[in-house]
Amino acid sequence: xxxxxxxxxxxxxxxxxxxxxxxxxxxxxxxxxxxxxxxxxxxxxxxxxxxxxxxxxxxxxxxxxxxxxxxxxxxxxxxxxxxxxxxxxxxxxxxxxxxxxxxxxxxxxxxxxxxxxxxxxxxxxxxxxxxxxxxxxxxxxxxxxxxxxxxxxxxxxxxxxxxxxxxxxxxxxxxxxxxxxxxxxxxxxxxxxxxxxxxxxxxxxxxxxxxxxxxxxxxxxxxxxxxxxxxxxxxxxxxxxxxxxxxxxxxxxxxxxxxxxxxxxxxxxxxxxxxxxxxxxxxxxxxxxxxxxxxxxxxxxxxxxx
Amino acid sequence: xxxxxxxxxxxxxxxxxxxxxxxxxxxxxxxxxxxxxxxxxxxxxxxxxxxxxxxxxxxxxxxxxxxxxxxxxxxxxxxxxxxxxxxxxxxxxxxxxxxxxxxxxxxxxxxxxxxxxxxxxxxxxxxxxxxxxxxxxxxxxxxxxxxxxxxxxxxxxxxxxxxxxxxxxxxxxxxxxxxxxxxxxxxxxxxxxxxxxxxxxxxxxxxxxxxxxxxxxxxxxxxxxxxxxxxxxxxxxxxxxxxxxxxxxxxxxxxxxxxxxxxxxxxxxxxxxxxxxxxxxxxxxxxxxxxxxxxxxxxxxxxxxxxxxxxxxxxxxxxxxxxxxxxxxxxxxxxxx
Numbered sequence: 001x002x003x004x005x006x007x008x009x010x011x012x013x014x015x016x017x018x019x020x021x022x023x024x025x026x027x028x029x030x031x032x033x034x035x036x037x038x039x040x041x042x043x044x045x046x047x048x049x050x051x052x053x054x055x056x057x058x059x060x061x062x063x064x065x066x067x068x069x070x071x072x073x074x075x076x077x078x079x080x081x082x083x084x085x086x087x088x089x090x091x092x093x094x095x096x097x098x099x100x101x102x103x104x105x106x107x108x109x110x111x112x113x114x115x116x117x118x119x120x121x122x123x124x125x126x127x128x129x130x131x132x133x134x135x136x137x138x139x140x141x142x143x144x145x146x147x148x149x150x151x152x153x154x155x156x157x158x159x160x161x162x163x164x165x166x167x168x169x170x171x172x173x174x175x176x177x178x179x180x181x182x183x184x185x186x187x188x189x190x191x192x193x194x195x196x197x198x199x200x201x202x203x204x205x206x207x208x209x210x211x212x213x214x215x216x217x218x219x220x221x222x223x224x225x226x227x228x229x230x231x232x233x234x235x236x237x238x239x240x241x242x243x244x245x246x247x248x249x250x251x252x253x254x255x256x257x258x259x260x261x262x263x264x265x266x267x268x269x270x271x272x273x274x275x276x277x278x279x280x281x282x283x284x285x286x287x288x289x290x291x292x293x294x295x296x297x298x299x300x301x302x303x304x305x306x
Numbered sequence: 307x308x309x310x311x312x313x314x315x316x317x318x319x320x321x322x323x324x325x326x327x328x329x330x331x332x333x334x335x336x337x338x339x340x341x342x343x344x345x346x347x348x349x350x351x352x353x354x355x356x357x358x359x360x361x362x363x364x365x366x367x368x369x370x371x372x373x374x375x376x377x378x379x380x381x382x383x384x385x386x387x388x389x390x391x392x393x394x395x396x397x398x399x400x401x402x403x404x405x406x407x408x409x410x411x412x413x414x415x416x417x418x419x420x421x422x423x424x425x426x427x428x429x430x431x432x433x434x435x436x437x438x439x440x441x442x443x444x445x446x447x448x449x450x451x452x453x454x455x456x457x458x459x460x461x462x463x464x465x466x467x468x469x470x471x472x473x474x475x476x477x478x479x480x481x482x483x484x485x486x487x488x489x490x491x492x493x494x495x496x497x498x499x500x501x502x503x504x505x506x507x508x509x510x511x512x513x514x515x516x517x518x519x520x521x522x523x524x525x526x527x528x529x530x531x532x533x534x535x536x537x538x539x540x541x542x543x544x545x546x547x548x549x550x551x552x553x554x555x556x557x558x559x560x561x562x563x564x565x566x567x568x569x570x571x572x573x574x575x576x577x578x579x580x581x582x583x584x585x586x587x588x589x590x591x592x593x594x595x596x597x598x599x600x601x602x603x604x605x606x607x608x609x610x611x612x613x614x615x616x617x618x619x620x621x622x623x624x625x626x627x628x629x630x631x632x633x634x635x636x637x638x639x640x641x642x643x
Contacts, residue, residue, distance in 0.1 A: 035429045090611055101614045103361055103429055104557060108610030111550055115603030234546070238440075241433055280444035283437030290430060291422040 002148035007271045008264070013155035015263020016162035017224065020217030021240030022247070022255040023169060024210030030186045030250040031206045034099070037106035038086060039214055040237015041113035042079055044230060046215025047132070047222045048117065048125060050075035054133045062135050071135055075219055076212040083211025087204050110234070117230035129229035132222040158220045165213060166256050172209075173252060182206060186250075235279065239266075242286045248299020257297065321471030328467065335467060339535050341575040342470035343528045348555040348567040349477045350524035355553070356562035356624070357485060358517045359497030360424065364435030365525050365552045367442045368412045370544035372526025373533040374452050376408030377461045380534065384462055397464045405473075405530040412526025413519045420518035425511050439549060443541045457540025458533070465534035473531060477524045481564045484520070493517055497562070547603060554606045557613055560620030565627040570620075578602055 021043060028036045053074045054062040061067045090109055094102045120126035142151040173179040181202045184192040193199045221236055222228045243262045247254025262282060269281050289296065328335045351365050380400065388396040415438070423434040446452045453459075484490045492513045495503035504510050533539045555574050559566025582598045613620060622630050 035433065037432075090615070093615055097618065099429070100359060100361060100561075101618045103432060104553075105611050105614040107363060107432070107550075107553070108607045108614065110607070112604050112607030112611065115547075115607060119597075119600055119604065121597075238433070238437065242437075245430075245433075274448070276448050277444060280441045283434075283441050286437055287419070287422055287434060290426065290434065294422070294426050294430075 002145060003271070005144075005149045007267050009149065009151055009155060011264035011267030012260060013152075013158060013263070014224070014267065015243075015260035016158050017217050017221045017259075018236070018240045018243045018263055019162050019256040019259035020165060020213050020220070021236060022243040022259045023166065023252065024214045025241055025244040026247075026250055026252060026255040027169075027206055027210045029244070030252075031182055031203055032091070032095075034091065034102050034106065035241070035249075036207075036210070037103070037237075038109040038113060039210065040233035040235075040240065041110045042082055042086070042211045042233070043214035043218035043237060044117065044228075044233030045082055045113060046075040046079040046211075047218040047228045047232065049078040049215070050219045050222070051130065051132060051228055054135055059133075062133055063137060068135050072216060072219060075215040079211040079215035080208040083207040084204055087207040091207075092200065092203075110237075114230055114234050125230065127230060129227045132226050132228045134223075134226065136223055154220070154223055158224075161216065161220070162256070165216075166252070169209075169252055178202070178205070239282045242282045245286060245296055246289050248296030251296065251298045254296060254298035317475045318468070318472060321475075322468045324471070325467035336535070337575070337579065338467055339465070339470050339531070341572055342467070342474045343532050344552070344555065344571040344575050345474050345568050346477045346524055346528040346531070347552045348559065348571040349481050349564055350521045350528070351552050352556045352559070352562065352564060352567040353481055353484065353493075353517050354521045355556050356560070356567070357490065357493045357497060358514055359500075359561075360514055360518070361429070361432045362435040362518070362521070363432050363546075363549050363553055364419075364437070364439040365521075366544040366546070366548035367435065367439035368416060368522040368525035369529035369532065369548065370439075370442045370446065370541070371412040371415050372405075372408035372529030373539050373544065374408075374446060374458070374529075375411045375526070376404040376530030377458045377533040377539060378451060379404040379407055380461050380464075381458065384460075397462065398469065401462075401464045401469060401534060404534075405469075405527050408530035409523045409526040412529070413523035416519045416522025417515065420515045420522075421511075424514040424518060436546065436549075439544070439546060443545070446541045453540070455541060457538050457542075459538040461533055461539070463535055463537075465531045470531050470535075473524075473527055477527075478564060478568065480520070480524075485564065489513070489516075494562075550603075550606055554609060557610060558620055560622035560624065562624035563620070563622040563626055566620060566622035569627070 021040065024039050025036060028034060028039070050071045053071045054067075057067050057070070062071065086109055090105050091102055094105060117124055118127035136154050136157070139153050140150050141153045141156050143149070171179075173182060181192070181197045184195065184197055185199050185202050189199050189203075192202075217240075218233075218236070221232070225232075239262060240259065243259035244255045245258070246261060247256070247258030249255075262285065265285065266278055266281055269275075270278050324338075325335070328338070347365055347369065351362065354360050354362050383400055383404075386400070387393060388399060391399065419434060419438045420431075423431045447455050484493075492503065492508045495506065495508055496510050496513060500510055529544070532543070536543075551574065555570040556567050558574070559568070559570035578598050585598065
């Protein structure tokens with residue numbers, strides 16, 4: 001029983017991290033109908049930015065509250081900028097071209113980032129994973145029984161951050177002027193432009209928000225995993241995508257539910273079956289979902305209009 | 307019938323002649339075999355990514371299926387030979403059986419993967435095929451029969467240039483004949499406008515799945531060939547990197563152009579080797595020659611982005627080389643005798 005509870009907690013904790021990444025996918029998809037393949041890799045770049053900041057701050061400073069906030073700010077800000085640049089120079093010129101071209105571009109950017117960071121030329125970090133500093137010193141937040149169930153402080157923190165961001169995002173999309181603009185662009189960006197909505201700016205901002213979320217999620221993931229490597233973006237990004245599809249891509253709360261589900265399933269597979277199969281689970285689920293309910297739990301498969 | 311078989315009949319002796327001539331040059335043979343495998347991969351991927359306009363990025367996964375299935379079968383039948391045939395011929399017969407089995411299993415995998423994802427819009431296929439490649443890797447690493455992470459070694463090295471060449475010609479033939487057939491017309495229609503094609507009565511899902519299965523079959527064959535001329539196969543040979551390499555070949559050659567895929571495959575197989583030897587000849591910087599392999603990957607990524615921004619149709623677009631070349635040659639003046 002205690003074991004089950006522990007797995008439940010661990011699963012939820014990793015699920016919340018997937019959720020933050022999945023939100024970025026879902027937002028960009030909602031606005032552009034483009035699966036931003038490079039999303040996971042933007043996240044990876046953010047983690048390296050955080051790593052570099054922590055390194056510059058030094059062993060003492062990086063553990064203070066201000067230090068942690070600074071690390072998160074640098075990573076999220078840097079990623080927002082990176083997201084903006086990618087959108088401006090790679091996706092925007094292709095917006096009116098066939099969808100295939102933007103998909104190929106996205107794959108190309110993802111590949112450039114994840115394999116570019118494996119080089120060891122100049123500032124690039126090289127292929128070997130590096131230990132991520134313990135910027136949040138892990139402490140037990142809640143212990144039940146004789147250490148049967150342990151809840152760590154970072155698990156609580158990531159849960160709170162993820163839920164907070166989700167609520168904030170829901171508010172942003174449905175209650176603000178910017179959110180209304182986003183929904184209009186999502187519905188039909190040409191008509192939205194005719195109505196005086198600055199579509200380019202809305203799309204760019206959506207990319208920046210999504211990328212910043214990814215950076216935050218990436219840092220939480222790195223704190224959990226205590227390591228950072230150039231290929232982490234590919235795997236975390238893929239799983240987050242699977243989570244977004246489970247929930248129904250383009251659907252904000254759906255992405256969170258899907259991510260929590262995926263986190264739980266993975267944790268149970270690792271706990272009760274075999275840990276080496278963990279990476280295959282997500283894709284098995286993906287294929288199953290596409291077969292049975294391709295729109296995801298909350299989404300619908302819309303007929304394409306001409 | 308004869309028209310379809312004739313090219314193979316003509317080409318086969320030429321390739322076998324090549325094999326004999328190059329018997330003394332193992333590296334050249336190896337390089338040409340790799341090139342052949344890459345051509346099979348690129349031309350078969352072009353059927354899905356180019357002609358049908360769907361985007362698969364897990365071709366290495368199907369290659370792995372073919373390689374492992376064929377490899378395991380050949381290992382099991384290592385000591386068996388058909389007594390009524392010379393040893394060399396019997397080896398080739400067994401190789402052919404192993405290849406076909408690998409191709410068929412790979413095609414079945416293609417069906418299982420393709421059916422759910424091809425019902426939906428194109429970008430799902432990209433993710434699902436990518437996921438499929440990962441599943442294959444995980445399965446191989448967890449199965450004793452496939453040698454886990456260590457890989458399989460000791461597979462009989464029976465795939466010569468003749469066999470590779472035979473399959474290269476076969477895949478090119480199939481791709482060309484397909485492109486010109488009514489089946490191919492439907493694929494082109496799906497590529498241009500899926501909704502319109504459906505309105506015209508094209509069974510879009512059916513055609514897409516069939517194209518995908520054909521493509522997966524040849525990827526499996528390529529994998530099987532690969533397994534029979536390299537000393538060892540392990541999961542590292544069939545990663546996302548390999549898939550991307552094939553994607554770059556197809557995109558560079560022009561989505562939909564078979565000859566474009568062939569030329570790009572040849573070019574991208576030779577380029578790293580050429581760069582490596584160029585750096586080695588230039589001397590001194592031995593490390594630079596080693597870095598070629600590392601740098602290759604980000605360069606491929608940048609190449610995709612640059613191609614999409616500057617020349618999305620690739621080298622040849624949907625045309626073949628004989629449609630493009632005449633325009634590049636100096637034009638003959640008409641009317642002046």
